[in-house]
Structures are given as C-alpha cells and as structure tokens.
Amino acid sequence: MATDVRQYLRLEAPPMPFCPGCGDRILLRLILTAIDELKINMDDMLFVSGIGCAAWIPSPHFNADTLHTLHGRAIAFATGAKLFNPKLKVMVISGDGDLADIGGNHLIHAARRNIDLTVICANNMVYGQTGGQVAATAAKGVLTATTTAGNYYRPFDLCKLVNAAGATYAARYSVTQPTLLISSIKKALQTEGFSFIEVISPCPTQFGRRNRLDTPKDTFKFFEDKLITKEDAEGLSPQELENRIITGEFSNGSS
Amino acid sequence: MVLKEMKSTLPPGSYYFSGNEAAAEGAIAAQCGYYAGYPITPSSELMHRIAARFRETGAVFMQMEDELASICSIIGASWAGARAMTATSGPGFSLMQEAISYAIMTETPIVIVDIQRVGPSTGQATRPGGGDMMQAKWGSHGDREVIAISPWSVQEMYDQTINAFNLAERYRVPVILLSDEAIAHLRERIEVRERITIFNRRKEKGAPPFGAGDDGVPPMPAFGEGEKLLVTASTHTEYGLRKTNDPLVQAKLASRLHYKIVNKREEIIEYEHYHVEDAEVVVIAYGFTARSSLFAVERLRQEGKKVGMIRLKTIWPFADRLIRNLGAKVKKVFVPEMNIGQMAGEIMKYAPCDVISFSQTNGEVIHPYTIMEQLERLL
Amino acid sequence: MGAVKQVRLCGLGGQGIVLAGTILGHAGINDRKWVAGSSSYGAEARGSACRSEVIISDEPISFPHVIEADILVAMSQSAYDKYIENVESEKGIVIYDDPLVSTKEINGLKQIGIPATNIAATELNNKQVANMVILGIAVEITKIVTKGALISAVEKNVPERFKALNLKAVELGLNWEME
Ligand SMILES: Cc1ncc(C[n+]2csc(CCOP(=O)(O)OP(=O)(O)O)c2C)c(N)n1
Ligand SMILES: [Mg+2]
Numbered sequence: 001m002a003t004d005v006r007q008y009l010r011l012e013a014p015p016m017p018f019c020p021g022c023g024d025r026i027l028l029r030l031i032l033t034a035i036d037e038l039k040i041n042m043d044d045m046l047f048v049s050g051i052g053c054a055a056w057i058p059s060p061h062f063n064a065d066t067l068h069t070l071h072g073r074a075i076a077f078a079t080g081a082k083l084f085n086p087k088l089k090v091m092v093i094s095g096d097g098d099l100a101d102i103g104g105n106h107l108i109h110a111a112r113r114n115i116d117l118t119v120i121c122a123n124n125m126v127y128g129q130t131g132g133q134v135a136a137t138a139a140k141g142v143l144t145a146t147t148t149a150g151n152y153y154r155p156f157d158l159c160k161l162v163n164a165a166g167a168t169y170a171a172r173y174s175v176t177q178p179t180l181l182i183s184s185i186k187k188a189l190q191t192e193g194f195s196f197i198e199v200i201s202p203c204p205t206q207f208g209r210r211n212r213l214d215t216p217k218d219t220f221k222f223f224e225d226k227l228i229t230k231e232d233a234e235g236l237s238p239q240e241l242e243n244r245i246i247t248g249e250f251s252n253g254s255s
Numbered sequence: 256m257v258l259k260e261m262k263s264t265l266p267p268g269s270y271y272f273s274g275n276e277a278a279a280e281g282a283i284a285a286q287c288g289y290y291a292g293y294p295i296t297p298s299s300e301l302m303h304r305i306a307a308r309f310r311e312t313g314a315v316f317m318q319m320e321d322e323l324a325s326i327c328s329i330i331g332a333s334w335a336g337a338r339a340m341t342a343t344s345g346p347g348f349s350l351m352q353e354a355i356s357y358a359i360m361t362e363t364p365i366v367i368v369d370i371q372r373v374g375p376s377t378g379q380a381t382r383p384g385g386g387d388m389m390q391a392k393w394g395s396h397g398d399r400e401v402i403a404i405s406p407w408s409v410q411e412m413y414d415q416t417i418n419a420f421n422l423a424e425r426y427r428v429p430v431i432l433l434s435d436e437a438i439a440h441l442r443e444r445i446e447v448r449e450r451i452t453i454f455n456r457r458k459e460k461g462a463p464p465f466g467a468g469d470d471g472v473p474p475m476p477a478f479g480e481g482e483k484l485l486v487t488a489s490t491h492t493e494y495g496l497r498k499t500n501d502p503l504v505q506a507k508l509a510s511r512l513h514y515k516i517v518n519k520r521e522e523i524i525e526y527e528h529y530h531v532e533d534a535e536v537v538v539i540a541y542g543f544t545a546r547s548s549l550f551a552v553e554r555l556r557q558e559g560k561k562v563g564m565i566r567l568k569t570i571w572p573f574a575d576r577l578i579r580n581l582g583a584k585v586k587k588v589f590v591p592e593m594n595i596g597q598m599a600g601e602i603m604k605y606a607p608c609d610v611i612s613f614s615q616t617n618g619e620v621i622h623p624y625t626i627m628e629q630l631e632r633l634l
Numbered sequence: 635m636g637a638v639k640q641v642r643l644c645g646l647g648g649q650g651i652v653l654a655g656t657i658l659g660h661a662g663i664n665d666r667k668w669v670a671g672s673s674s675y676g677a678e679a680r681g682s683a684c685r686s687e688v689i690i691s692d693e694p695i696s697f698p699h700v701i702e703a704d705i706l707v708a709m710s711q712s713a714y715d716k717y718i719e720n721v722e723s724e725k726g727i728v729i730y731d732d733p734l735v736s737t738k739e740i741n742g743l744k745q746i747g748i749p750a751t752n753i754a755a756t757e758l759n760n761k762q763v764a765n766m767v768i769l770g771i772a773v774e775i776t777k778i779v780t781k782g783a784l785i786s787a788v789e790k791n792v793p794e795r796f797k798a799l800n801l802k803a804v805e806l807g808l809n810w811e812m813e
Pocket of ligand 1: 051053054055071094095096097098099122124126127128129132135250
C-alpha cells in the first residue's frame, strides 16, 4: 500500500478524531486507495455520511464535496442529490447503527430502487460515538453498555438484507483484509446501481474494553477469529456458523 | 442576475384549480426541479399533480418511503442545485421537524407545504385545523428562524408557492406554506399571469458558503461545481468546518441564523388591512378564517359598526411591530383561530390592548356568522 | 355587488354529486365568472349524504362556502332533509329528483320536481348519469351558466370513454321540455 492518500485529504481539516487502533482510520485509507487506483477525480465525488464515528471518515477529511447529515438519514439525502444530478458519483459512508438501526428503512428502500449509490457501512457492533451501546449488527452474547449480560438478539445479516431488497452488489470484508477490501470498493464504485459493502471495523475503545479485550490488538483478534470466507462457510451448519462473520461477495446472481 | 423574469409554464388565463393543484402549479412555475413526498390526506392531490406534470417538465419526482426520507432527500437535492419541495400534513410535518432544523443550520433553501388537518395526532384526516402554527416555528430543537406563509385563497396557493421558493432561495432558509384542508380542497378561479419573477440562488466562486455575505445570507454553491463543499449541521465555520467546542463559533453562527431573518422581517412580512383607521375592534386573522372574518367585518361595517381586520399573510417571522402599533391604537383585538389560541398568544406578547382569543377545533371552518356574533358582543 | 349565485348540489355518495359540482364550476369559469367550489371529501363522500357547493359570481368571491343556497339541487331524501332549511327563502329555487325526494311545503319556496333518475334510466338506459340530466335541467331553469359553457365543461372533466354518454345526458337535461 504505497499510495499516498494525503493528496485526497483536506489540509485545513483538524487531526482525525479516531482513537488509537480504530478500524475507521484504516477504512479511510482503503477507500482513498481504491479511489486513487480507479483515478477518480475527487471533484466528481460526493460523500454523504450520517452521524457517528464512521460518519466522520469523509467529513471533513476528504477533499471533495461532503454532506454530513442526520443520524440515520444519509441515504435519503444521497438519493436526492444523486437523482437531481446523476453526474455526481455518490458514496455514502456511515456506521452500522446509523445505516442499519435508525436508518434501516432507507437502506432497504435504496436497495430496492437500485439507486446508483455506493454505501459503505462500518460495522463495529456498537454505537461507538455515544458510548458503546449495542447495534443491530452485534453478535449474540457480546457485552455492550446496554447488554451487560450479553447481547440476547441475533445480528442483522446486512448483505442478505440488501440482496433480498434488490442491491446490485453486496460484499463483506474486514479492514484486516485490505487487498480484498480495496478491490471490493473498486468494484462497488464501478457498479451501476446500488452497491453495498459491510466493513468489519473494530472499535477497541467502546467494544473492546467492555469485552475485556484490553488492547487494540486483542480487539482485532476477536474479530479476526470470527472471520470465515464464503467458500469455507459453504456446507457448514447454521450452528457451526453462529457467531462467525462470513466474508466475500454476495451479489445477486453473480460472484 | 439574481431576479429573473420568465414566462409562466402554464398558458396565461383563468383556471379552476383546487388549492393543492394550484400549489403544484406554483412550484412548477417557480422551476421546482425536485419534489419528494409521502402520501397523506389532505395533501396528496398536490403530489399527484406534481407526479403527472413533472413527466412533462422533466423535473425529478420521488415518492419516498416516509416523510423523513422525503425532506432529507429534498435537502440533498437542494445542495445538488435544485429548487426543491415537499408537501405533507400534521403527522408527516411532525416527522420532518428534525430535518427542518438541519436545513436551518445548513442554510438549505427548501419549500415545505403543510396542509393542516385537525389534531392532535391522526385526528380527522379530511378536516381542517390550524394546530401547526407554533410547530412551524418551534417544532424542532434549537432556537431557529423559518419563514412561514398562510395563504387564504387558491390564487395565493399558486402565488405564495412561487413566493415561497423565492424567499427560500433569497434567505437560504426553509419556507413553510402553512395551509389547511379548507384551502387545499377548495376550488376557485385563479389567474395565471404571463410572466413571473424568480429569484435565482446567488453564487460566488470561492466565497465562504456559510459566511455573513453582505447581509447575513451567504452565496450558495452546489455539489459538483468543484468547490469541495463541507456541509454539516454541527456548528461550523464559514467554510463549513466542524467546530463543536468553540463558544465563539457557536454564538456567531446561531446569531447570524437568527438575525439574517429577523433583521429582514420588514422586507419579508406581508399583511393586509381592512377598515382599521377608525376601528374600535380589529380582527386579526389568517388563512381561511380571514375569509370568514372579512365577510363578517364587511357586514358589520354596513351596519355602521366600527370593526376592522388585519390579515397576516406572513406568520413567521412574526409581525411584532405591526401588532404593537395596532394595539396602541385600538381597544380590542379579536383573534379567531382553528387552534387553541396559538397566534393569539403570540399577539398578546406584543399588543398593548385587550386580546380576545376565539378557538374552534371541531374540524369545521369558522363560519362568518360565528365571527359576527362574537364581534357584536365585543362592540 | 354584482350577481352572486350560491348553488348546493346534494345527494348520496356515488350519485356523482361532486363531479356535477366540479363541472358546474368549470362552466362558470368558461363564462368568465368568478367561481368557488367545495365538496364533501374522501370516505365521507361514499354512501352517506354528500354535497357539493358552487358559488358563481360576477366579482371576486369573498367567502367561498355557501352561506344560504339560492339554488338547491337534491337527489336524495336524506340530503334534501339536511339542506332544505338552508335555502334563500324569497328567491330560492329547489330542484329535486322526483320521486326519489318527497318535498316539504315551505312558504314561498319554489320547488320543482324532475324525474332525473327515471329519465336517465329510460332514455339512456343508465341511472349513473342522472347527475348530468339534473345538472342540465338546473342550468336550463336557472340560467346560471350558458349551455355552451356547460357542454365544454363536461368535455373537459369526463374521461374519454364516458364522454359521449355524459354529453348526451347533459343535453337531454338542457333540452328537457317542462310540462
Ligand atoms: C436522532 C438521533 N438520535 C440519536 C443520536 C445520537 N447518536 C449519535 S451517533 C449514534 C450512534 C452511532 O453509531 P454508529 O452509526 O454505529 O456509528 P459509530 O459511532 O459506531 O461509528 C447515536 C445514537 C443522534 N445524533 N440523533
Ligand atoms: Mg457502529
């Protein structure tokens, strides 16, 4: 990863707000690397985000048009901008709580309409910004500020969700799989229609700490141990896959 | 050139429109480029007409999944360069409140038509009410200034929708057309003029999009123009950079957002007066109720009674000076409303005279005879 | 003040009262008059008593709802009973569908029975257009709008596939010989 992504950053922006070991910092760099490799002109890009730590990835750091919106509504704002000016290349970057909890309805409807957006969802299983409450993506049993006896409910499988709704491209990768993730982002950006990538982006501060993962390294390991490729997952029973995170591309019909 | 005269999209002449249809035509005349909405009685015919007519004009229409998405998408479209609009009624208007606050903070021009129905909550969907007057002003968190207009006829549904777009673009603020079921479903003859005046968004390359400009209203670039815009509703600098810990930046921004409207209120506010010169009792009314009131006032004048009327065309910003001056001259003002004294309360803040509030919230318009009876008691 | 005529059409939901009102309003516009119209709206318009009001005036209209009807057109008993008290007592005219409506004697009030539903059924084999028959007759009696204005309003407001039938019905009304 030799790309110098600084050329895509806004110089006047303050230092990035991400905690030491935050997955979002890596994600930021990988998104810009994909853009660099595709040689996309940042003047053509519009980055839309909601509210949360992940929503701070593009705003204010990306040196392009950025629209930092309301909690949960990024996709709705993006829809209006894209439909009025189809020349804009629109990427939505936000957290799992933002896109899948409060904003879940907009997510499925944008997928159903197959609006030409690329949506990147940073999954840390919690609401990082507000103190580590459980998100709809949290694995069963995890400890959060609001599941102190362990999360009781199942997580959303966001790729299945958007696929069922009609997305053109859906994938899941972790920030610990940079090469795969970059190529997935590139694919998403080149997809016409709705493309969605769920990115496992660990949060050592809010998630790790509560789950007795004392260092960022432990937090990353916790997630890495759960990863299993789509190919390896084939043939395994639901029980065996419980609490595993399947990575790969899950697009309708293809790959 | 910021002000532009242009040809009306409809051939000039007389039309027999409902209020909803007239507002849709007003939006088309005002070059609305993007409309998003979610169906709700009694506003839906407005959306139906937009959906059909946009196919002819080439503008973008979207039926969204809810009112949150509707208003958020028009804000997105506005930043992409569109004159943008949505329409709704009480329950939907409530859902839009968070985003109205967003549009105020980000200085995004949008037009919201609120066809009021009687509440609280679902209430009576096909019956008029006036219960959103205060919600328009104070419906979301934060001190905030909007512009709200109350049309009293189908003609004004057309004219004031055009005006709403112009005000929104001129002041970079959401403008709310506070109408109601009685006007939205009324059909009247309206006159479409040959030419209309449109206010074009002011642009200035490189100028701070959230700076004070000459008059508190900065120019507004659009996405895709290479300006690398930073738009956020968190407290921000004049170039849109978040500053969420700096009291000075917060104070400066909040005060500019307030004063850019309040200091221009004499320019924004429109009202009409009838027989106030020698009046002892003056009715202050707006919307449909002003039609009933004027009828009552004219009848009583024929009988030699000293009554007059002020019609508030602009609701917000509030016509405080008008009311203060009026209250110093007359003994009593009478405020009939289809809510429980929402504007009467505002009038009491400024009028140094007796303010008599008359409320009717049964889902019926206030009959002229009711107003006559009430006024006769006060004379 | 110039001439102002307040018209109230009433009947049961499904009889086409609202459409008749809209057409009458459009006819007023065609005659270069000022017009205001309102009607029962939505679910309430189906089945139960339903009304449509039209005010036609030489000058802009101040209050846009009917205060006291100059012309009442009634197509059902319940609607007649509901609105008969609100007719101008000196110059008012009531036109009702006979025998669907039986009238009350009211001092000085001119009430004219027209078998509109029967006419529609026998002449056009379609009760559905009784509204157009009675509208045509009401216009013929009261001259509130011109014939040409009414016919062109029907053309503008009725879907293509029902146009011929509705035009026939309204013309039948306009040319009805009163005995
Ligand atoms: C309407 C509304 N409700 C609640 C909040 C508070 N809030 C801010 S961010 C957030 C959750 C963010 O979680 P996520 O989207 O997962 O982002 P992360 O911080 O984990 O990256 C919440 C609940 C808000 N800003 N707006
Ligand atoms: Mg999160």
